[in-house]
Amino acid sequence: MKKVTKVLLIFTSILISLIFFVIITSPFWVKPLIYYILEKNFGNYIRAEDVRYIFPNKLQISTLEIGDFASFSNASISLQNLIKLSPVNIELTKPKITVIHNEKGEWIFPQIPGIDASKPGGSSSINVEIKAKIKDGIVIVRDLRIKKDIEIGKVNGDLSWKNQVITYSVSTFIDNQQIKSYGNYDFSKEKGSLTFEFKNALANVWAPIFLSDIFQIEKGYFTGWINTQGEKSFWSATGEINASKVEGKIASFSPKFADVSTKVKIEGENITILEGKGKLWEADIKFLGKVSPTPNLSISFGNLNLEKVDKEFFKNSINLKGNAKGEILISDSWEETVVKGYIVAEKGSIYNFVFDSIRVNTDSKLPLISLEILGNLDVGSLTGKASLNLKSGFITLKLDANNIKVEKIAEVFNLPKMEGKGDVIIEAKKDKKWKILVSGVIENGRLGEYSAENIKFNFENEDIDFNLPLGDSFFFQRG
Numbered sequence: 001m002k003k004v005t006k007v008l009l010i011f012t013s014i015l016i017s018l019i020f021f022v023i024i025t026s027p028f029w030v031k032p033l034i035y036y037i038l039e040k041n042f043g044n045y046i047r048a049e050d051v052r053y054i055f056p057n058k059l060q061i062s063t064l065e066i067g068d069f070a071s072f073s074n075a076s077i078s079l080q081n082l083i084k085l086s087p088v089n090i091e092l093t094k095p096k097i098t099v100i101h102n103e104k105g106e107w108i109f110p111q112i113p114g115i116d117a118s119k120p121g122g123s124s125s126i127n128v129e130i131k132a133k134i135k136d137g138i139v140i141v142r143d144l145r146i147k148k149d150i151e152i153g154k155v156n157g158d159l160s161w162k163n164q165v166i167t168y169s170v171s172t173f174i175d176n177q178q179i180k181s182y183g184n185y186d187f188s189k190e191k192g193s194l195t196f197e198f199k200n201a202l203a204n205v206w207a208p209i210f211l212s213d214i215f216q217i218e219k220g221y222f223t224g225w226i227n228t229q230g231e232k233s234f235w236s237a238t239g240e241i242n243a244s245k246v247e248g249k250i251a252s253f254s255p256k257f258a259d260v261s262t263k264v265k266i267e268g269e270n271i272t273i274l275e276g277k278g279k280l281w282e283a284d285i286k287f288l289g290k291v292s293p294t295p296n297l298s299i300s301f302g303n304l305n306l307e308k309v310d311k312e313f314f315k316n317s318i319n320l321k322g323n324a325k326g327e328i329l330i331s332d333s334w335e336e337t338v339v340k341g342y343i344v345a346e347k348g349s350i351y352n353f354v355f356d357s358i359r360v361n362t363d364s365k366l367p368l369i370s371l372e373i374l375g376n377l378d379v380g381s382l383t384g385k386a387s388l389n390l391k392s393g394f395i396t397l398k399l400d401a402n403n404i405k406v407e408k409i410a411e412v413f414n415l416p417k418m419e420g421k422g423d424v425i426i427e428a429k430k431d432k433k434w435k436i437l438v439s440g441v442i443e444n445g446r447l448g449e450y451s452a453e454n455i456k457f458n459f460e461n462e463d464i465d466f467n468l469p470l471g472d473s474f475f476f477q478r479g
Contacts, residue, residue: 322348420445
C-alpha cells in the first residue's frame, strides 16, 4: 500500500509539474501579462504583436512599435530576473529608429510616457533597466529644415536605458562610408551629448545638416567628427571635418568650386576654414578664414581664364580675354559684405582694347561696389574709378586716358571719326539708360573733316544702349 501511495505521489507531482510547465509555457497568459507590463510602464505608447514565450526567460515579439519613434521586427527579449522583470535584455534585428533635426538645428527626441520633465529631476513610472543589442538597424535622420529624410542602413551597436537615460554606441560601414555615433540623452532633463564620426561620408548628404547653409555642397567626401550637445532648445556643435573632392558653392557666389580639399573647424556658430584649396574653372583657388556667423574669408587665385568670367558674368558681352590673378578679403557680414582686394589681368583684351595689364582694386561694402582701375593698353594708359549699386543698378564711371590713340575711343562710344593722340576723359552714368560724356584734347589729329595741331572736343550722348553690363550678373550679387 505504501508503494502504491508513493507511486501516486510521484505521479501526482509529475502531473502537477507538467501542468505548471504547460501553464508557464502557454502563450495564453504571456500576451496579457506583457501587455499589462507595457501598459503599466508606457501606457498605449508601445504596441506589441505576436508575443511568444520561450522557456525559461525569453520572449519573442514579431513587431514592437514605440510611437512614431521606433519600429522593431523580430525582437528577442530575455528577462534576467523574472521576479523584478529587470534588467531586460533585447536583441533587435533590423530595427527602424527615427531622429528629428528641426528647423532651428535642435535634435528632437520623443517624449517617453511616464516621464514628467516639468518636475525637478523628472518623475518616472518606468523602473525597468533595458539593454539592447542592435543588428542591421536602420536610422532615419529627419531634417525639417531641408525637408529630407536621410536613411542610414546596416547599423549595429548597443543601447541601454536606465534611470531615464539612454546611452548608445552604433556604427555602420556601407558603400565605403564609415559612420559611427555614440552618446547619451536624459529624457527627464531633455539634455544630451551626441557624437558623430565620419570616414568617407557623402558630403552632399551630411553638409546640409551639420554645416551652415552658406555651403551648398553637391558631391565629395567628409572625414572627421561632430559633437552636438545641449539641453532642451539650446544645442551647439563642435568638431573638425576634412573634406576632399568636393564640388559646390559658397553663399550666393554663383560659380562652382571643384576638386576642393579643406579642413573646417566648428565651434558652435563659428565655422572656420583652416586651410582650403580647389579649382574655379582652370584657376587655382586658395581660401581660409571664418565663414560663419560673420565672414572673414581670404580668397586668392591665379591663372583665371577671363573668357570664362565673360561668359559666366557678362554673357560674352564685353569681349574679355586674358588671364588674371588676385586676392580678395570678404568680411563683416553676408548681407552687407565688405569686399577688399585686387585683380590683375594680363595679356588680354576688353571691348577690343588690347592690354598688357589692367589692375582693379576694390574697397567696397555691398550692395555698393567701388573700383579703382589702372590700365596699360595698346592705345595708351588710363586710370579711373567706377561704382555700382547692386540693388538699384545705378553705375558711375570716370576714366582718364593720357596720350591715348583716340580712334578706338570714337568707335566704342559712337562718336564722329577721330584720329591722332590725346588726353581723354570719359564720364558715364547709368540708371535706366546710359549717359556718356567724352571730352579731351587731340594733338596733331583729326576730328571728322577738321584737322589741327590742337583740337578740344566735348561730346555727350544720352539714353543710349551702350553695352557695359555691370550689375546685371556681377559675381558678388546675391541670389
